[in-house]
Amino acid sequence: MASLRPAQPRPGPPLDLAGPCGACAIRELSVCSVLSANELTRLCTIISTIDFDAGSTVIGESEPAGDLFNVVRGSVKLYKLLTDGRRQVTGFLFPGDFLGIALNDTYAYSAEAIEPLQLCRFPRKKLEMLLAELPRLERKLLGTTAHELAAAQDQIVLLGRKTAKERVASFLVLLSDRALKRRQPASPLEVPMTRTDIADYLGLTTETVSRTLTWLR
Amino acid sequence: MASLRPAQPRPGPPLDLAGPCGACAIRELSVCSVLSANELTRLCTIISTIDFDAGSTVIGESEPAGDLFNVVRGSVKLYKLLTDGRRQVTGFLFPGDFLGIALNDTYAYSAEAIEPLQLCRFPRKKLEMLLAELPRLERKLLGTTAHELAAAQDQIVLLGRKTAKERVASFLVLLSDRALKRRQPASPLEVPMTRTDIADYLGLTTETVSRTLTWLR
DNA sequence: CGACTCGTTGACTCTCTTCAAGGATAGTGG
DNA sequence: CCACTATCCTTGAAGAGAGTCAACGAGTCG
Numbered sequence: 001m002a003s004l005r006p007a008q009p010r011p012g013p014p015l016d017l018a019g020p021c022g023a024c025a026i027r028e029l030s031v032c033s034v035l036s037a038n039e040l041t042r043l044c045t046i047i048s049t050i051d052f053d054a055g056s057t058v059i060g061e062s063e064p065a066g067d068l069f070n071v072v073r074g075s076v077k078l079y080k081l082l083t084d085g086r087r088q089v090t091g092f093l094f095p096g097d098f099l100g101i102a103l104n105d106t107y108a109y110s111a112e113a114i115e116p117l118q119l120c121r122f123p124r125k126k127l128e129m130l131l132a133e134l135p136r137l138e139r140k141l142l143g144t145t146a147h148e149l150a151a152a153q154d155q156i157v158l159l160g161r162k163t164a165k166e167r168v169a170s171f172l173v174l175l176s177d178r179a180l181k182r183r184q185p186a187s188p189l190e191v192p193m194t195r196t197d198i199a200d201y202l203g204l205t206t207e208t209v210s211r212t213l214t215w216l217r
Numbered sequence: 218m219a220s221l222r223p224a225q226p227r228p229g230p231p232l233d234l235a236g237p238c239g240a241c242a243i244r245e246l247s248v249c250s251v252l253s254a255n256e257l258t259r260l261c262t263i264i265s266t267i268d269f270d271a272g273s274t275v276i277g278e279s280e281p282a283g284d285l286f287n288v289v290r291g292s293v294k295l296y297k298l299l300t301d302g303r304r305q306v307t308g309f310l311f312p313g314d315f316l317g318i319a320l321n322d323t324y325a326y327s328a329e330a331i332e333p334l335q336l337c338r339f340p341r342k343k344l345e346m347l348l349a350e351l352p353r354l355e356r357k358l359l360g361t362t363a364h365e366l367a368a369a370q371d372q373i374v375l376l377g378r379k380t381a382k383e384r385v386a387s388f389l390v391l392l393s394d395r396a397l398k399r400r401q402p403a404s405p406l407e408v409p410m411t412r413t414d415i416a417d418y419l420g421l422t423t424e425t426v427s428r429t430l431t432w433l434r
Numbered sequence: 435c436g437a438c439t440c441g442t443t444g445a446c447t448c449t450c451t452t453c454a455a456g457g458a459t460a461g462t463g464g
Numbered sequence: 465c466c467a468c469t470a471t472c473c474t475t476g477a478a479g480a481g482a483g484t485c486a487a488c489g490a491g492t493c494g
Contacts, residue, residue: 080374088374103360103367135352142359143320145366150320152369157297157305159376160420164482195441203377208482210442381450412473422451427474 020044024120029096029182030070034140042134046126052117058099061110065102067121071095074117075192078109079200089201091151092193094178098144100124114192159203167202168212237261241337246313246399247287251357259351263343269334275316278327282319284338288312291334292409295326296417306418308368309410311395315361317341331409376420384419385429 021044027033035043049072052058058069061080076093090109093099099111099119131138158167176186184190191198195206202209238261244250252260266289269275275286278297293310307326310316316328316336348355375387393403401407408415412423419426 080370082374082378086378088377090370090373101363103363108367108370132352135349138355138359142355142362145359145362146318146320149362149366149369150325152366152373153297153307153325156307156369156372156376157299159373160305160417161299161303194439200377205483206441207443207484211482214442411471423473424452424475425450428450431474 020047020049020120024072026070026072026096031098031137031140031144032070034136035134039134039137042130043122043137046123046130048121050119050121052113052119054113054115054117056113056117058111058113058117058119059107059109061108062106065100065105065107066124068098068100068124068127069122070120071097071099072118072120074113074115076111076117077114077193077197077201078111080109087200088203089197090155091148092197092201095182098141101141101145114197164202164204164208164212165215167204168198168209168216171198171202172216237264237266237337241289243287243289243313248315248354248357248361249287251353252351256351256354259347260339260354263340263347265338267336267338269330269336271330271332271334273330273334275328275330275334275336276324276326278325279323282317282322282324283341285315285317285341285344286339287337288314288316289335289337291330291332293328293334294331294410294414294418295328297326304417305420306414307372308365309414309418312399315358318358318362331414381419381421381425381429382432384421385415385426385433388415388419389433 021027021032021040024030024032027040032040032043052074054074058076059065059067071093073095076097076099077089078091078093078099079087079089081087092114093111100107102108131141158170162170172189175191176189179186179189193201195209198204199206199209204212238244238249238257241247241249244257249257249260269291271291275293276282276284288310290312293314293316294306295308295310295316296304296306298304309331310328317324319325348358375384379387389406392408393406396403396406410418412426415421416423416426421429
């Protein structure tokens with residue numbers, strides 16, 4: 001559950017702005033899509049972009065949640081660890097996705113770059129202040145969070161009730177749908193994550209993922 | 218992810234209001250906790266309460282999402298069905314919990330009363346209009362949704378990486394924590410749902426749940 | 435070239451499921 | 465009041481799907 005009728009993207013041609021937001025390639029895919037040129041200019045004053053190498057950690061579970069991010073380029077995996085090292089990947093993020101909304105003042109999961117990654121950073125305090133003046137953005141965040149919740153519930157169904165073959169098939173469909181939403185080709189399908197990442201996402205082992213993929217071919 | 222610093226409950230003694238909200242036993246547990254007396258009076262004008270028998274369906278997956286609800290009394294299970302009848306319970310709701318935030322205009326899951334149930338109903342359109350005037354409530358909804366998302370991610374870890382014994386133990390801890398939050402005794406722990414419900418929540422079978430419970434004793 | 439990671443495949447194991455039966459409790463109707 | 469049925473819970477025995485352990489090929493990097 002999350003959004004009572006989320007705000008819709010503003011239609012129209014690319015905006016002609018000064019700062020980094022003007023040239024943003026993923027604005028229409030992101031929460032920023034609901035903002036007007038004026039509002040974007042305001043948002044622009046608090047952001048900065050950061051680059052990460054593949055494999056580097058972006059945020060860590062239970063660390064202070066100082067920033068929020070938009071994925072600009074690359075992909076990210078989110079995961080949680082059990083005390084004995086078992087790992088569960090809770091999601092993958094792609095360009096346009098939002099990262100870092102936290103319940104308390106700490107992140108609820110870790111995030112790691114899968115590929116070379118570029119993020120757009122929003123300092124949390126500044127964003128909070130700005131949010132009071134940008135109700136459309138706040139509504140959009142509610143919609144985004146609702147969307148993530150719905151996706152999490154689909155993942156719960158997958159993990160609770162689907163077989164290995166169904167899980168792998170659902171995963172491929174998910175990747176394909178997400179690629180289409182970013183206007184990327186769904187075939188050949190790009191799969192940036194490793195078998196281990198996929199296994200930890202689907203609640204399986206790498207061997208089972210590998211076997212199932214060969215079986216599906 | 219969900220709330221940038223959710224609004225906090227307003228401190229102070231029970232409010233003395235006219236309408237149903239004045240006597241509401243679960244206000245402090247619910248999203249309404251952030252509202253002032255004036256704001257509550259406004260909210261009061263759009264609500265009504267409904268009662269359901271145990272076993273009756275409150276909302277159905279993919280039905281038009283016309284209303285949202287607070288649980289006042291009783292408990293609810295949320296679930297999704299696969300086409301072949303497999304069922305996954307995605308959550309249980311107790312007094313104070315919020316129900317019905319929808320992504321589109323349809324509910325994303327079904328909800329069924331476990332015990333005799335009383336809900337407080339918010340017509341969606343009226344609530345949406347009111348929300349524009351009650352920013353605290355909107356922020357609180359974002360926080361609530363974020364909280365649900367975090368809970369869903371915990372459930373994902375449980376389903377993806379925990380053993381049957383761990384799942385059942387985690388479930389008991391969850392029930393106990395939730396009971397304490399409602400100021401109910403955690404021992405003896407009240408378990409209103411059937412073994413089948415628990416199994417469909419934990420991604421197990423009733424037999425395994427039953428066996429695991431006897432093993433834990 | 436050697437060390438490493440990643441993906442694949444095979445053989446065996448084990449946890450949980452499936453199938454089956456029986457006990458406990460509650461509601462119904464004669 | 466008591467069969468009669470239905471639902472829920474428990475327990476047992478057998479089976480299957482995925483996990484574990486192990487080996488190997490391919491690609492990459494220093």
